[in-house]
Amino acid sequence: MKTKAWGGRFQKALDPRVEKFNASLPFDHALFKHDIQGSIAHTHMLARQKLISFDEAELICAGLEQIQSELQQGLHVMDTACEDIHMLIEHLLVQKIGVIGKKLHTGRSRNDQVTLDLKLYCRENVTIIQNLLAALLQTLKDLSIQHATHIMPGYTHLQEAQPIFLGQYFSAYQAMFQRDATRIQDWFKRMNLSPLGAGALAGSSLPLDRIWVAQTLGFDNIVENALDAVSDRDYVIELCSFASILMVHLSRLSEDLIIWSTQEFNFVALDDAFATGSSLMPQKKNPDVLELVRGKSGRIFGHLMAILTVMKALPLAYNKDMQEDKEIVFDTIKTLIACLEIMPLFLNSLQFNTKQMENRVDKSFMNATNILEKLVLKGMAFRDAHHTVGQWVQMANTQNKTLQEIMQEYE
Numbered sequence: 027m028k029t030k031a032w033g034g035r036f037q038k039a040l041d042p043r044v045e046k047f048n049a050s051l052p053f054d055h056a057l058f059k060h061d062i063q064g065s066i067a068h069t070h071m072l073a074r075q076k077l078i079s080f081d082e083a084e085l086i087c088a089g090l091e092q093i094q095s096e097l098q099q100g101l102h103v104m105d106t107a108c109e110d111i112h113m114l115i116e117h118l119l120v121q122k123i124g125v126i127g128k129k130l131h132t133g134r135s136r137n138d139q140v141t142l143d144l145k146l147y148c149r150e151n152v153t154i155i156q157n158l159l160a161a162l163l164q165t166l167k168d169l170s171i172q173h174a175t176h177i178m179p180g181y182t183h184l185q186e187a188q189p190i191f192l193g194q195y196f197s198a199y200q201a202m203f204q205r206d207a208t209r210i211q212d213w214f215k216r217m218n219l220s221p222l223g224a225g226a227l228a229g230s231s232l233p234l235d236r237i238w239v240a241q242t243l244g245f246d247n248i249v250e251n252a253l254d255a256v257s258d259r260d261y262v263i264e265l266c267s268f269a270s271i272l273m274v275h276l277s278r279l280s281e282d283l284i285i286w287s288t289q290e291f292n293f294v295a296l297d298d299a300f301a302t303g304s305s306l307m308p309q310k311k312n313p314d315v316l317e318l319v320r321g322k323s324g325r326i327f328g329h330l331m332a333i334l335t336v337m338k339a340l341p342l343a344y345n346k347d348m349q350e351d352k353e354i355v356f357d358t359i360k361t362l363i364a365c366l367e368i369m370p371l372f373l374n375s376l377q378f379n380t381k382q383m384e385n386r387v388d389k390s391f392m393n394a395t396n397i398l399e400k401l402v403l404k405g406m407a408f409r410d411a412h413h414t415v416g417q418w419v420q421m422a423n424t425q426n427k428t429l430q431e432i433m434q435e436y437e
């Protein structure tokens with residue numbers, strides 16, 4: 027059995043059932059690249075600060091790089107005796123380069139290390155999300171231009187309200203997703219501060235250069251307060267929060283398109299390559315992609331609720347509860363990326379039935395507000411005009427005429 031990094035003061039080996047329960051390695055191995063990235067910067071800093079020699083630093087970094095490529099190739103077993111990815115990498119390093127490897131953790135705790143790794147992971151993946159969001163925005167912009175003059179019914183309470191342009195509809199979603207993009211930019215500014223050097227909770231008596239490490243890793247600055255640095259998971263809460271709002275938008279867009287694709291609406295035809303059939307009913311064509319995007323929003327909201335609940339009563343500073351943050355982050359990012367990847371492809375595959383939309387507008391009383399406003403311009407009081415047009419709608423309805431026809435009778 028491997029000796030624990032903290033084995034010095036323990037007289038018994040850890041119960042294997044606790045070992046299994048305690049371990050985060052089965053999921054946090056996803057952080058291996060970021061852990062090594064942080065460790066390499068930390069090692070260079072230790073050498074610059076004369077806490078280790080440059081030769082030792084070189085040996086450690088070369089070892090870490092080899093371990094990274096071995097992990098990439100899946101050459102190591104994820105042995106939970108190592109508890110987490112941080113311990114596994116350190117263990118592999120000592121195995122590889124010997125006692126010098128034991129110097130890597132100088133001036134560092136897993137508490138500052140783990141939040142550094144998670145920030146690096148979030149930063150890398152949120153960049154992917156930003157690029158996908160930009161592609162979705164471009165698709166919506168293209169659609170809004172393509173359909174700028176195609177008239178369609180607009181709804182409130184899902185009842186026909188006033189005519190709008192289909193292009194305007196896509197612009198509305200463009201505006202919503204644009205706000206999401208700015209939320210991500212705001213998140214980035216608050217998140218992009220390095221916690222490394224905060225140690226377990228109280229910094230270090232060693233002459234570490236926190237700023238140099240922060241700059242080397244592309245952070246804007248350091249988290250000043252060491253207690254805050256290791257306790258803070260606001261960036262996870264905010265990530266889940268902007269992801270949730272983004273999913274609200276994707277879900278509403280999906281819902282609109284699901285309704286439009288029904289036989290009753292017939293505003294949009296689903297492409298065969300983007301729809302699914304029924305195993306029983308031969309005529310069916312189902313909008314599964316949209317339903318899944320709508321459904322996955324529930325999953326992301328769940329993660330937001332989970333991280334809020336994990337954090338809400340934690341005394342400062344680090345508590346093991348915070349190990350729960352990882353799967354929340356991984357799944358939120360994975361799910362969001364999957365939805366953002368499919369949505370522009372799906373939108374581009376749709377055939378919009380603009381003729382049908384126009385017909386609906388012609389056959390409805392959606393021009394009632396326009397007519398009312400014409401009466402107002404002629405000097406009638408708004409309330410009277412409202413009442414008058416309301417009566418015309420009633421007549422048109424019973425006499426099976428258009429509002430225009432009824433109005434002409436009164437002019």
Ligand code: ARG
Pocket residue numbers: 050054109110136137140344346348349350352
């Ligand atoms: N696996 C731990 C986590 O994910 C790493 C930090 C452990 N720190 C500690 N003091 N036990 O949160």
